[in-house]
Amino acid sequence: MEPILTVRDLGKAFKQTQIIQNISFDVHKGEIMAILGPNGAGKSTTIRNIMGIMYPDEGSVQFHNHPTGEIPRHKIGYLPEERGLYKNVNVMDMILYLAELKDYPLKKARQRAMEYLAKLGLEGKEKVSVEELSKGMGQKVQFIGSVIHEPELLILDEPFSGLDPVSQEVFKTEIQELANQGTAILLSSHQMNMVEEVCDRLFMIHRGQKVIYGSLEDVKNQYANFKSTIRGKNDVGVLERLANVQRVEQKGDVSVAYLTPNVHIPSWLRQLPENLNIQELSIDRISLHEIFIDVATDRHVGHDIQEGGDRVAK
């Protein structure tokens, strides 16, 4: 796949504090790449360095077919974390202004704006003043402004925050459609369920450094260990002493045993004691949400997932 954006060894410090270090990843044509990490991990700093809002101390940013360091702004769409639109203009003028900044033909922009307004549930709002919009509506208008010029690369910093579940679904569908049409998408989000549904690959930063990088499938195969949820009155110690159990969380009658990566599920089930109280039992893989918590709370040993899926212990 063709890389549209290549980031290599990016590093940035503020005063004496190193904020990001050795950040390297690619975003390819037609893929949705998620950039994840706890609050303050360095996601927005990475994005701002890519966008040239601030300059990296180390490393390089290269856009496809452009010299390193050159930012082809008319080919990039950007929804920043800080939302902001001019208040005293109407919705259509706001969108057309953003299209004009990207040298996009206005007639085409107007037509696309009407289509997008309809798609995002803002039909008939084109003459409404921006200041009369709700927060979510404003976000939709800003999103339209970021895609109106048909960018090759779309950078979305927390696109789902502040949206109701229906609007989140609409955004999700739209983002998927753009990727299907070939747009390269870099998406930062804390909504792991959304990320899990839309992203092809992910890059996770923790304390300014890469902790996970790989396809969603590889990350799930290699990080998403199995867990067994058992409903029934059981002593936590009994479960903790079972083979291949990393830890057990117990709430009332429900125990969740987190299993080691190499566990063989049929063998694990065979070793369960005769007297275990089982009202219900399920075996599932842990979700991206749980992987995120494990990594962010340092429960997981850091691993790199290489392109192709090999895991390298650090």
Ligand SMILES: Nc1ncnc2c1ncn2[C@@H]1O[C@H](COP(=O)(O)OP(=O)(O)OP(=O)(O)O)[C@@H](O)[C@H]1O
């Ligand atoms: N202009 C700045 N001057 C000094 N420190 C900054 C500046 N911008 C960001 N930081 C610091 O850099 C670190 C990373 O911030 P950043 O906004 O990149 O995190 P983030 O991963 O996007 O977090 P969140 O999920 O909370 O949005 C934080 O410790 C923050 O305080």
